[in-house]
Amino acid sequence: MVLIIMCQETTIMFMENINKSLLNKKIGLKVKFERLKRELSQEQLSELADLNSNTIGRIERNEISPTIVTIEKIAYALGMTFLELVDVSKFDL
Numbered sequence: 001m002v003l004i005i006m007c008q009e010t011t012i013m014f015m016e017n018i019n020k021s022l023l024n025k026k027i028g029l030k031v032k033f034e035r036l037k038r039e040l041s042q043e044q045l046s047e048l049a050d051l052n053s054n055t056i057g058r059i060e061r062n063e064i065s066p067t068i069v070t071i072e073k074i075a076y077a078l079g080m081t082f083l084e085l086v087d088v089s090k091f092d093l
Helices: 020-037 042-049 055-060 068-077 082-086
Strands: 003-007 010-014
Touching: 020 042, 020 055, 020 082, 042 055, 042 068, 055 068, 068 082
Parallel strands: none
Antiparallel strands: 003 010
């Protein structure tokens, strides 16, 4: 499987086999890690990102797959770039 993510004229290609569920889980863990590092509650992050109050928790628990737009909003709210947030290479499960 080839996963292509396009963001602000940048294309990232992951040319290896990627388990979509595993990728979503790692993104959820990264969101939680970054949120807690900034001492934000799920509700506070949801407000900063202009998302439904349940969305952050559902992403962190791997209950939903966040869209690229949602990831971008969360990254901005955390003071990160999209690419920094989706870099889950250091999150081993």
